[in-house]
Amino acid sequence: MSKRNLPPVPPEIEALVPYKPxxxxxxxxxxxxxxxxxxxxxxxxxxxTSPKAQEAMAKALPGLNRYPDGAGFELRQALAARYGLAQEQIVLGNGSNEIIELLCRAFLRPGDLALAASPSFLMYSKLVQVAGGRLKEVPLKDYRLDLAALAEAIEPSTKLVFVNNPDNPAGTAFSKAEFSEFLTKVPEGVIVVLDEAYIEFASDPEVAQGTDFLDHQVPVVVMRTFSKAYGLAGLRIGFGLGPVEVMDILHRVRQPFNTSILAQAAGTAALADExxxxxxxxxxxxxxxxxxxxxxxxxxxxxxxxxxxxxxxxxxxxxxxxxxxxxxxxxxxxxxxxxxxxxxxxxxxxxxxxxxxxxxxxxxxxxx
Ligand SMILES: Cc1ncc(COP(=O)(O)O)c(C=O)c1O
Known part of the structure; x- marks a missing residue:
C-alpha cells in the first residue's frame, strides 16, 4: 500500500516519544x-478497590446510558467540604495527568517556558512539548527538589513551574517553611503547579500541604489524585485545587464530560472510606x-x-x-x-x- 499523504505534523509532535508505563x-x-x-x-x-467505591459504582451502573454530570457536583462538593474550599476552586480530571495537560494547553504558547526538576515525572516534559512549550530542567540536589535553583531558573517567558511533593522518583519531600520561602521568589505571571500525587503518604508532619497555600498571592495549583492512596488508578480520576481565576480557565479548556459517571461515584465513595x-x-x-x-x-x-x-x-x-x-x-x-x-x-x-x-x-x- 502506498503511503498516505498527511497534513504536515508539527516538529514538536513528530519528536514525541511514547510514555513507557x-x-x-x-x-x-x-x-x-x-x-x-x-x-x-x-x-x-x-x-x-475500596469496597465502598465498588458499591457506589455498582449502584451507578444502570445509569450509564446518560452522560455524566459535567460539573461533577457531588464529588466536587465532597472535596470542597473535605478541604474547606468553594466548588469553584476545584477542577476534576481524567487522572491528575489531565490537569497537567489542561494547564499546558491553557497557559503555554509556542516558545513559552515551563520548569521542572530533573529527574521528574515524565509527563511534564511530554505535555509541555505537546503544547509547543519548552521545558527547562533543574537537577535534584541530594535527591531533593532544589527550590532555590528552580526559583533562580525562572525567566520572563516562564509560565508554569512544576514542583512535585513528595517527589517521583526520589520520594523526598520539602517542608512548609521551604515552600513558603520559595514562593517569596516567584515573580508575577507564573503559576506554581504543586503535584501532590503522593502527599497522603507523607508521614513527616513538617511536609508542606498545598491546601495551606491556596490563598497565597502567587497562584498555586495543587494537583491530587485518586490513583494512589485511594486505589482507583484504573478508573482515571484526579483533581486540581487552585485560585478561582485559574480554575475558571481550566473549566473552559476541558472537555464537558471529562470524568465518567463511575469515576465520579467511586471518587466520592473512596473519599469517605476511612x-x-x-x-x-x-x-x-x-x-x-x-x-x-x-x-x-x-x-x-x-x-x-x-x-x-x-x-x-x-x-x-x-x-x-x-x-x-x-x-x-x-x-x-x-x-x-x-x-x-x-x-x-x-x-x-x-x-x-x-x-x-x-x-x-x-x-x-x-x-x-
Ligand atoms: C508525580 C505524579 N504525578 C501525577 C501522576 C498521575 O496520576 P494520575 O493517575 O492521577 O493521572 C503520577 C502517576 O504516577 C505521578 O507519579
Missing part, C-alpha cells in the same frame, strides 16, 4: 509463560520500614521516602538485576529513563509481595 502483569505472564507475577512498578495501591485509607497507610508505612531493613542488611543505599515507593541504589548491575527479577515474576521500575541508571524504584505492595521481592533481591544479589 510499568509492564502490566498480564503482559509479563504472557511473555514468560508464568503465572502469579507481582507488580511493584507503578506506585499503585496494592489493596485493591477504613480503606487507614489500611493503605498502615500497609505502606510498614512496607517501607521492611524495605529499609532489607536494604540495610544487603548493604544497599536507599533514599528514605515520604511516598509509597523507594529508590534503591543497586549499582552498575541495576538493569540486569531488574531483568532477573522480571524472570522471577517481580516487576520493579528501572530508572535509566530517569537518568538514575544505578537505581531501581520499588513500590510498596502487600506484605507477602514485599517479602517475595526482598527474598528474590537477596538471592540475586547474593549470587553476585
Amino acid at each position: 510499568g509492564k502490566p502483569i498480564e503482559e509479563l505472564e504472557r511473555e514468560l509463560g508464568i503465572s502469579g507475577a507481582i507488580k511493584l512498578a507503578s506506585n499503585e495501591n496494592p489493596l485493591g 477504613e480503606f485509607f487507614r489500611k493503605t497507610m498502615e500497609v505502606t508505612w510498614q512496607g517501607l520500614k521492611d524495605f529499609y531493613a532489607c536494604f540495610e542488611r544487603l548493604g544497599l543505599t536507599y533514599v528514605p521516602s515520604q511516598a509509597n515507593f523507594v529508590l534503591v541504589q543497586i549499582g552498575p548491575r541495576a538493569s540486569a538485576v531488574a531483568d532477573e527479577l522480571l524472570r522471577r515474576g517481580v516487576i520493579v521500575r528501572k530508572m535509566a529513563s530517569y537518568d538514575l541508571p544505578e537505581f531501581l524504584r520499588v513500590s510498596v505492595g502487600l506484605p507477602q509481595e514485599n517479602r517475595r521481592f526482598m527474598d528474590e533481591l537477596q538471592a540475586i544479589i547474593g549470587e553476585g
Whole structure:
C-alpha cells in the first residue's frame, strides 16, 4: 500500500516519544509463560478497590446510558467540604495527568517556558512539548527538589513551574517553611503547579500541604489524585485545587464530560472510606520500614521516602538485576529513563509481595 499523504505534523509532535508505563502483569505472564507475577512498578495501591467505591459504582451502573454530570457536583462538593474550599476552586480530571495537560494547553504558547526538576515525572516534559512549550530542567540536589535553583531558573517567558511533593522518583519531600520561602521568589505571571500525587503518604508532619497555600498571592495549583492512596488508578480520576481565576480557565479548556459517571461515584465513595485509607497507610508505612531493613542488611543505599515507593541504589548491575527479577515474576521500575541508571524504584505492595521481592533481591544479589 502506498503511503498516505498527511497534513504536515508539527516538529514538536513528530519528536514525541511514547510514555513507557510499568509492564502490566498480564503482559509479563504472557511473555514468560508464568503465572502469579507481582507488580511493584507503578506506585499503585496494592489493596485493591475500596469496597465502598465498588458499591457506589455498582449502584451507578444502570445509569450509564446518560452522560455524566459535567460539573461533577457531588464529588466536587465532597472535596470542597473535605478541604474547606468553594466548588469553584476545584477542577476534576481524567487522572491528575489531565490537569497537567489542561494547564499546558491553557497557559503555554509556542516558545513559552515551563520548569521542572530533573529527574521528574515524565509527563511534564511530554505535555509541555505537546503544547509547543519548552521545558527547562533543574537537577535534584541530594535527591531533593532544589527550590532555590528552580526559583533562580525562572525567566520572563516562564509560565508554569512544576514542583512535585513528595517527589517521583526520589520520594523526598520539602517542608512548609521551604515552600513558603520559595514562593517569596516567584515573580508575577507564573503559576506554581504543586503535584501532590503522593502527599497522603507523607508521614513527616513538617511536609508542606498545598491546601495551606491556596490563598497565597502567587497562584498555586495543587494537583491530587485518586490513583494512589485511594486505589482507583484504573478508573482515571484526579483533581486540581487552585485560585478561582485559574480554575475558571481550566473549566473552559476541558472537555464537558471529562470524568465518567463511575469515576465520579467511586471518587466520592473512596473519599469517605476511612477504613480503606487507614489500611493503605498502615500497609505502606510498614512496607517501607521492611524495605529499609532489607536494604540495610544487603548493604544497599536507599533514599528514605515520604511516598509509597523507594529508590534503591543497586549499582552498575541495576538493569540486569531488574531483568532477573522480571524472570522471577517481580516487576520493579528501572530508572535509566530517569537518568538514575544505578537505581531501581520499588513500590510498596502487600506484605507477602514485599517479602517475595526482598527474598528474590537477596538471592540475586547474593549470587553476585
Ligand atoms: C508525580 C505524579 N504525578 C501525577 C501522576 C498521575 O496520576 P494520575 O493517575 O492521577 O493521572 C503520577 C502517576 O504516577 C505521578 O507519579
